[in-house]
Structure formats: structure tokens, C-alpha cells
Amino acid sequence: MTSSSPATNWSAETHVLDRLFRARSVALVGVSSDPAKLTGAPLRNLLKTGYQGAIYPVNPRYERIGDLRCFGSIEDLPEAPDAALIMLGAKQVPQAIEDCGRKGTQAAIVLSSGFEETTEGAALARQLATAAAANRVAVIGPNCEGIWSVRNRMVLTFGSAANREQLHHAPLAVVSQSGAIAGAISRHVQDSGFGCSYVASVGNETCLDAVDVIEWLLQQDDVKVIALFLEGLKRGHRLVEVANQARRRGIQIVALKSGNTALGRIAAGSHTGKIASAEAIYRDVFRQCGIIQVEGINELLEASEILTSLRRPRRASGASPGVAVFSIPGGTRALTVDLCEKHNVPLATFDTATEKGLADLLPSFSRAANPTDLTGQVLSDPDLFRNTLAMVATDPNCEALLVQFANRGPADFRENFDRMAAVAEDLEMPVVASFLGDLLPAHERRAAMEKGVLPVREPADAVRQLGWLYETARNAEASRPTRPRKVMPGLPGGLGSLSWPTLVNLLEAAGIEVPRTALLTGRVEPLALAGLAFPLVVKVLPEHADHKTELGLVEVGLHSFEVVEEAANRLRKALGNPDAPLLIQEMVRGVEVVLSAIADPDFGPMLAVGTGGTGVELWGDLAYLPLPTDEAAVTSCLERLKLGRLLKGFRGRPPADVEALVRASVRLGDLMLSLDGKVMQIEINPLFVLPAGSGVVAADILVRDRQPD
Structure with a gap:
């Protein structure tokens, strides 16, 4: 549907968010004549920043506000505005959205609160969503701070950060579920003169969410970095898809995630009506889809500005590439090495010719290898600084290049700035200048960054920020198409009672073996153990107990018929049922792994893999992958875990069959997807990984059925 106004002749292919962020006319519904009020601030902000489109105040209390005619209702407007900013009480909002749709306005922002974030507002939120869908109105909000479109000089927000006459434009977009944080980031980047291109405070996300906005931002020519603040996600699987799109387009997403602790998740839920997933899931998903995760607002600002301004590390031609450290003080060398290891920043190994050239120029007590100790002598001779800098950089x-200054840092930085800027420009590489606790004024720092040189306070900042640049470079190189979903043949028609035979069928469908097993339904007799080799394991059926080890409902290492009989009697006594069926299995030895497919509330189907048995709870050695996944992703995941060391052969043990574990992991993920939401979790714990070439065996399986909503 196109607007009824002849002035806003958008094409049928126009994205609805174009109408919002590039609106040529806006209606301010519920606007106040008092610019000091939250409902009056948006008009003040639009006028102050010089918005060139048509502005239509809507409020039956006024005939005019300043030089603008005020209209009594949306219906009274002379045209259908491209966008509407709704500032009414929550109960009036659904009707206002319906009025927008009837008028022909297809995009709206709802600043009003009183929806999902309150107990009584849930019904109003449903009414709002229904009105938006029925009238084909795309809605951002409610309970948000609005949007900025800097190139369009349009700030549809009450936020004080937009109360300014000059807007600085830079290829940085801000998307936040918190209005206050969206305002804080936009205020900082505008006050510093760095700038941004778009800001979107999405609030409760009753209709459009943060991922919808990011998907639109990826198509814009003035977006290079997206700063994202999240409390939780409703459809996290879409973030994975969109983040992969961003990686293919060379756009970096930097995310700050709150609600990671138990208390934090409660706070996030009360603020936006969401329940956040575990921090570990977000951490692993971000890593795998190329999102850089930061720890605080200051880091979010720093990373956004740096990744927008500086080049990525160049491709070196040598065999041992990495960061070259041009260090004047020697005391920071060990510190720099430790920091590089912590932040996954490679250190270059200098070519023999470089080390010889430096040794010929420098005093004998210097260190020509990387990281260097060039001594303060390079500062006493401008030619020596220039020559050694060029030698290291080339x-x-x-x-x-990391240039580490000593106690005269700022003065020496200014004296040698042109030389460092020339290196950044001529060699097309990032140059970071590190001080020993000093800090340059914001305007000087920004001017240096425009020339490709990043001045930072100390070595920890230098290496951490180089880590972001390296991570961005690795993300671009790691971009690959998402593996298509694979439907597994041969699944049982129905899950039934999730009895042991059904669970075995599920494992067989995934190509995963179980130990030789006997189902004991009566007395323990030699015939019941026929075909099984000692030692044996006796345990209760999975449908009778989830965590058998913790409850003492499994006994292992049983070497005789009599011992098996005694163990069976003890388990049946513990269950209070002398005739309870039991499982008797051959005992398996290998590396214990927990392998689980779960239905995560934020990201949907996920695979979890980690150290099995009690190790998963004791060490938290567990990693997550969004489904579908592939063998390369699982292999990379294992290498990050303590489990990876165990699988390679720890303390004289033989290497385990990692390839079989990887195949089993991918198959379990495919099984979860093929069940299409029928279960919440499939957990194999332990999965024994046998020596290389011998495969894997599932000793136990737990399936949690999906409960009705």
C-alpha cells in the first residue's frame, strides 16, 4: 500500500523503514506546545536540527504551535504523513495506530509507556499489535526513545541528546532496547564530534524488533559499524541470520548484552517483559556469527568509534605475521606479550634483516626483536626515530603497529605524529600509540584517528583495541554460507511415552550407538545377562529419573552375577517398587562428553557440547552452537574447551575419536531440527568417545518433552 498523499509517492518496492528513517513528512500525535515537556521536546528537536520535511502537530487542544498549524486528529491532516510519532496515553495508542493506517501512514513510533513492562499493559500491547497488523502499520516501540536519521536531519525523539543545532554524520548506527543507553551513546558520539548515521531505540519491540532494524541498516550506504545494546531477544535465530549477512557485507556489529546474571535477568525481565538466556549462550552465538561482545558502555563507544575509523590489520607477506611493537621503554615488553595472549592478538616475528638493521642502528643495550626495547635514544634523534619506525613497520x-611511548608520551606523540600518520597512510595499516597513563583531549584524539593513528592511555587499552580490529578481520575471513537444514530420514512416527526403546530409536536415527543392553523386568537371573560381558552397569530407566547419578540410582563396575543382583535389589528398594524394570548395560570407558540439543527461548534450537559426567557442572566446560551447524563449527568449538585437551590424549591416554564425536554432534543437531519442536531437550550424558577410529557410544539419554503453552 502506498501513501494517499501525492507528495509521498514511494514505490511499491520501498522498504517500510525507508518511510520512517527518510520520512519527508511527520505527524507528531499528542504533541505539547511546551518544549520542556517530553511531549513537546520532539518538535523542538526537529526544528533545532533543521529538518526540511513537513511537520504536522496533532493535538485538539491547540490551533497553532509556534508557526505551525495544529490539527485536531490524524484524519484532519491534509496528507498522509510518511511517519507518525505517537505520544498519547497507552489506552489511546491502538486507536491512533488504526487511524494512521486508515489515513495511509505506514510507519509509526510509539514513545508511550504502559505496555509489556507493566502487568496491566499486556492486553494493551496485544491490542496495539493487532491494530498494527490489521492496518499494515510498521511500529517501533512502544516504551522507546525514538529514532535519529542524521543525514535526513530528522530526530523523532524526546531525548535531550537530540537537543542540538549541529548533527555530526559518521557511518555508525546505534540500535538499543534501552532508550537511556541509546541516548547516552548518541550524546557521546555527537558531543565528541565523531557522529553517527542512525539511532533506533526499539523499546518493548511489540511489532518491529532490533533485528528488523539491523536488517534494514545493512542495506544503507552510510553504515559501517552497528552498536547494539540488548537485554534479550524474542527471535534470536534471526540475529544469527542477519549477523551472517552483516559479515558478508563487511559491516561489523558490536554488542553489549545485559541480564547475564540471575539478578540481571530478573531486572531485564521487569524492564522489557523478556526473560534473557544464559550469558554463555549469547557469548558463543556472538562469537560464531561474528558479533564482537563488549563489557560496558565505554567499551561499546570505544569499539564503535575505532572500528568505524581505523583500518583492519593488513595482510602481511611473512611467515609469522602479527603486531609489531615499536617500544621505547623496556618495562612494558612482558606486559605487552601477556596482553596479546589474553586478547588473541598475534605478535609478529621480525625478519632476520629487520633485526640486523635495528641492531646496527641502536645501542648495544637495546632489544631488536619483537617486542622491542628501542630505548629513549630514538627520541633524541628525529632521523633515528624515523628510520627505526620505518624498519619495524615495513x-x-x-x-x-603499536608505538609505545614513555613518560613524555603526549609531547613525543605530537612531535612524531606526522611520521606515524604517514606509516598508517602509506602502508595501509592501523597504528596505535600507547602512553603510560596519559590521555589526549577528545578533539586531538579524534583528529589523530582521522589520520589512521589511535592514541590510547596505556598498553592494556592498546592491545584490547587491537584485539577488536583483529577480530573484525577474522570475522570477514570466516564468513561462509549457513549450512542448510537437513531432515533426517527414518524417525519414529510419534514420540510416544519416551520409553527406553523410543529413546534408542532416536539415537539410532542420529547414527549414535548404545552399549549392549538388557531390560530387566523381573528377577535377576543368569539368563537375563546372557550376551553381556562384565563389568556391567545397573540403573533405573530414563523415564523414572533424570539425574540418576546424583540420586544414587545407577551402580557401575559390577563384576559378577551376585553383585548385579544386590545392586538391582538396592535400586528397586530406593524406588519403592520391588518389580521396577531396570537397565543392565555393558560398562563403557572413554572420554566422557555431554552432548545436548536444546530449544533455547531466545535463539531456538541450539547444540551444547562439553565435558561430561559431573565435569559439566563442576567446570562449566560447555559451549553452544546455533542449529543447523556443521563439522567445522563443532571442531572449532571443541578446540576452545578443556574437553579439547582431554580428547587429544591427556596424561598418557590415547587420542579419542574426535571425528566420530563431531559427526555425532552434527547428527544430533539434525535430529533436533527434524523433530520440529516436539521436544525441549535431547541430552546424552555421558557420551563416551572411544579411542581414535572406534567411534562413540551413548550410555544414557534424557529427552524433555515440550509442555503445552
Whole structure:
């Protein structure tokens, strides 16, 4: 549907968010004549920033507000505005959205609160969503702070950060579920002169959510970095898809996630009506889809500005590439090495010719290898500084340059700035200048960044921020198409009672074996153990107990018929049922792994893999992958875990069959997807990984059925 106004002749292919962020006319519904009020601030902000489109105040209390005619209702407007900013009481909002749709306005922002974030507002939120869907109105909010479109000089927000005459434009977009944080980030980047291109405070996300906005931002020519603040996600699987799109387009997403602790999740839920997933799931999903995760607002600002301004590390031609450290003080060398290891920043190994050239120029007590100790002598001779800097920067292994100044840091930085800027420009590499606790004024820092040189306070900042640049480079190189969903043949028609035979069928469908097993339904007799080799394991059926080990409902290492009989009697006594059926299995030895497919409330189907038995709870050695996944992703995941060391052969044990574990992991993920939401969790704990070439065996399986909503 196109607007009824002849002035807003959008094409049928126009994205609805174009109508919002590039609106040529806006209606301010519920606007106040008092610019000091929250409902009056949006008009003040639009006028102050110089918005060139038509502005239509809507409020039956006024005939005019300043030089603008005020209209009594949306219906009274002379045209259908491209966008509407709704500032009414919550109970009036659904009707206002319906009025927008009837008029022909297809995009709206609802600033009003009183919806999902309150107990009584849930019904109003449903009414709002229904009105938006029925009238084909795309809605951002409610309970949000609005949007900015800097190139369009349009700030549809009550936020004080937009109360300014000059807007600075830069290829940085801000998307936040918190209005206050969206305002804080936009205020900082505008006050510093750095700038941004778009800001979207999405609030409760009753209709459109943060991922919808990000998907639109990926198509814009003035977006290079997206700063994202999240409390939780309703459809997290879409973030994975969109983040992969961003990686293919060379756009970096930087995310700050709140609600990671138990208390934090409660706070996030009360604020936006969401329940956040575990921090570990977000951490692993972000890593796998190329999102850089930061720990605080200051880091979010720093990373956004740096990744927008500086080049990525260049591709070095040498065999041992990484960061070259041009260090004047020697005391920071060990510190720099430790920091590089912590932040996954590679250190270059200098070419022999570089080390010889430095040794010929420098005093004998200097250190010519990377990281260097060039001594303060390089500062006493401008030619010596220039020559040694060029020698380090042009080393065939140098991808990025870290210049570490000493106690005269700012003064020496200014004196040698042109030389560092020339290196950044001529060699097309990032140059980071590190001080020993000093800090340059914001305007000087920004001017240096425009020339490709990043001044930072100390080595920890230097390496951490180089880590972001390296992570961005690795994300671009790791971009690959998402593996298509694979439907597994041969699944049982129905899950039935989730009895042991059904569970075995599920494992067989995934190509995962179980130990030789006997189902004991009566007395323990030698015939019941026929075909099984000692030692044996006796345990209750999965449908009778989830965590058998913790409850003492499994006994292992049983070497005789008599011992098996005694164990069976003890388990049946513990269950209070002398005739309870039991499982008797051959005992398996290998590396214990927990392998689980879960239906995560934020991201949907996920695979979890980690150290099995009690190790998963004791060490938290567990990693997550969104489904579908592939063998390369599972292999990379295992390498990050303590489990990876165990699988390679720990303390003389033989290497385990990692390839079989990887195949089993992918198959279990495919099984979860093929069940299409019928279960909440399939957990194999332990899955024994046998020696290389021998496969894997599932000793136990737990399936949690999906409960009705």
C-alpha cells in the first residue's frame, strides 16, 4: 500500500523503514506546545536540527504551535504523513495506530509507556499489535526513545541528546532496547564530534524488533559499524541470520548484552517483559556469527568509534605475521606479550634483516626483536626515530603497529605524529600509540584517528583495541554460507511415552550407538545377562529419573552375577517398587562428553557440547552452537574447551575419536531440527568417545518433552 498523499509517492518496492528513517513528512500525535515537556521536546528537536520535511502537530487542544498549524486528529491532516510519532496515553495508542493506517501512514513510533513492562499493559500491547497488523502499520516501540536519521536531519525523539543545532554524520548506527543507553551513546558520539548515521531505540519491540532494524541498516550506504545494546531477544535465530549477512557485507556489529546474571535477568525481565538466556549462550552465538561482545558502555563507544575509523590489520607477506611493537621503554615488553595472549592478538616475528638493521642502528643495550626495547635514544634523534619506525613497520610480518611511548608520551606523540600518520597512510595499516597513563583531549584524539593513528592511555587499552580490529578481520575471513537444514530420514512416527526403546530409536536415527543392553523386568537371573560381558552397569530407566547419578540410582563396575543382583535389589528398594524394570548395560570407558540439543527461548534450537559426567557442572566446560551447524563449527568449538585437551590424549591416554564425536554432534543437531519442536531437550550424558577410529557410544539419554503453552 502506498501513501494517499501525492507528495509521498514511494514505490511499491520501498522498504517500510525507508518511510520512517527518510520520512519527508511527520505527524507528531499528542504533541505539547511546551518544549520542556517530553511531549513537546520532539518538535523542538526537529526544528533545532533543521529538518526540511513537513511537520504536522496533532493535538485538539491547540490551533497553532509556534508557526505551525495544529490539527485536531490524524484524519484532519491534509496528507498522509510518511511517519507518525505517537505520544498519547497507552489506552489511546491502538486507536491512533488504526487511524494512521486508515489515513495511509505506514510507519509509526510509539514513545508511550504502559505496555509489556507493566502487568496491566499486556492486553494493551496485544491490542496495539493487532491494530498494527490489521492496518499494515510498521511500529517501533512502544516504551522507546525514538529514532535519529542524521543525514535526513530528522530526530523523532524526546531525548535531550537530540537537543542540538549541529548533527555530526559518521557511518555508525546505534540500535538499543534501552532508550537511556541509546541516548547516552548518541550524546557521546555527537558531543565528541565523531557522529553517527542512525539511532533506533526499539523499546518493548511489540511489532518491529532490533533485528528488523539491523536488517534494514545493512542495506544503507552510510553504515559501517552497528552498536547494539540488548537485554534479550524474542527471535534470536534471526540475529544469527542477519549477523551472517552483516559479515558478508563487511559491516561489523558490536554488542553489549545485559541480564547475564540471575539478578540481571530478573531486572531485564521487569524492564522489557523478556526473560534473557544464559550469558554463555549469547557469548558463543556472538562469537560464531561474528558479533564482537563488549563489557560496558565505554567499551561499546570505544569499539564503535575505532572500528568505524581505523583500518583492519593488513595482510602481511611473512611467515609469522602479527603486531609489531615499536617500544621505547623496556618495562612494558612482558606486559605487552601477556596482553596479546589474553586478547588473541598475534605478535609478529621480525625478519632476520629487520633485526640486523635495528641492531646496527641502536645501542648495544637495546632489544631488536619483537617486542622491542628501542630505548629513549630514538627520541633524541628525529632521523633515528624515523628510520627505526620505518624498519619495524615495513617488516614483511608486520600487520599492525603499536608505538609505545614513555613518560613524555603526549609531547613525543605530537612531535612524531606526522611520521606515524604517514606509516598508517602509506602502508595501509592501523597504528596505535600507547602512553603510560596519559590521555589526549577528545578533539586531538579524534583528529589523530582521522589520520589512521589511535592514541590510547596505556598498553592494556592498546592491545584490547587491537584485539577488536583483529577480530573484525577474522570475522570477514570466516564468513561462509549457513549450512542448510537437513531432515533426517527414518524417525519414529510419534514420540510416544519416551520409553527406553523410543529413546534408542532416536539415537539410532542420529547414527549414535548404545552399549549392549538388557531390560530387566523381573528377577535377576543368569539368563537375563546372557550376551553381556562384565563389568556391567545397573540403573533405573530414563523415564523414572533424570539425574540418576546424583540420586544414587545407577551402580557401575559390577563384576559378577551376585553383585548385579544386590545392586538391582538396592535400586528397586530406593524406588519403592520391588518389580521396577531396570537397565543392565555393558560398562563403557572413554572420554566422557555431554552432548545436548536444546530449544533455547531466545535463539531456538541450539547444540551444547562439553565435558561430561559431573565435569559439566563442576567446570562449566560447555559451549553452544546455533542449529543447523556443521563439522567445522563443532571442531572449532571443541578446540576452545578443556574437553579439547582431554580428547587429544591427556596424561598418557590415547587420542579419542574426535571425528566420530563431531559427526555425532552434527547428527544430533539434525535430529533436533527434524523433530520440529516436539521436544525441549535431547541430552546424552555421558557420551563416551572411544579411542581414535572406534567411534562413540551413548550410555544414557534424557529427552524433555515440550509442555503445552
